[in-house]
Amino acid sequence: MPPVAYWAIASLIINFVQIGILLRDLMPKVLPYDLQQIKDLFFVSMQTSDFIRLIKLSERGTSRNKKMLIKGAPVENLMLITKGQVYIEVDEAIIEVGPYHFIGEMSYFRDGKASTTIYAREPVDYLSWSYSDLRRLQENKPPLFMKMVEAMGKDIILKMLNQNKASKVL
Helix, strand or coil: CHHHHHHHHHHHHHHHHHHHHHHHHHCCCCCCHHHHHHHHHHCCCCCHHHHHHHHHCCEEEEECCEEEECCCCECCEEEEEEECCEEEEECCEEEEECCCCEECHHHHHCCCECCCCEEECCCEEEEEEEHHHHHHHHHHCHHHHHHHHHHHHHHHHHHHHHHHHHHHHC
């Protein structure tokens, strides 16, 4: 009966490793302030471990005194502003958008081209996800991708509400 015992031991080891992985994922993780703000605003219902997986797909970047997106030009990344302000041209008006807003999300849902021009005058820090990484995420981990789509949709709604408030003031 030694082969049966070996398989039983191997099965126990595999089960203990999987239990360890599950427990590690359930353990609360402390996030830096800026990431905690992002999680609280866009990914409230997401487990911290899933949020960290999503953040690991991103890259940090900085922009200053340049156009981040040009209307009609191809867009390759979804960006989330973490610090600073960008200026968006909308119907010959300029709208300021600050931290914790996405840029480039409309082109992801459309034809991959920027629907507006966005400038960064002062230093702007951001997280960016390449569209190819997002498409891979959609194929490999649909629930995680849907959380990202939900966050983009929430941001679009917030921008529309802010634009309506701004137009009522004018």
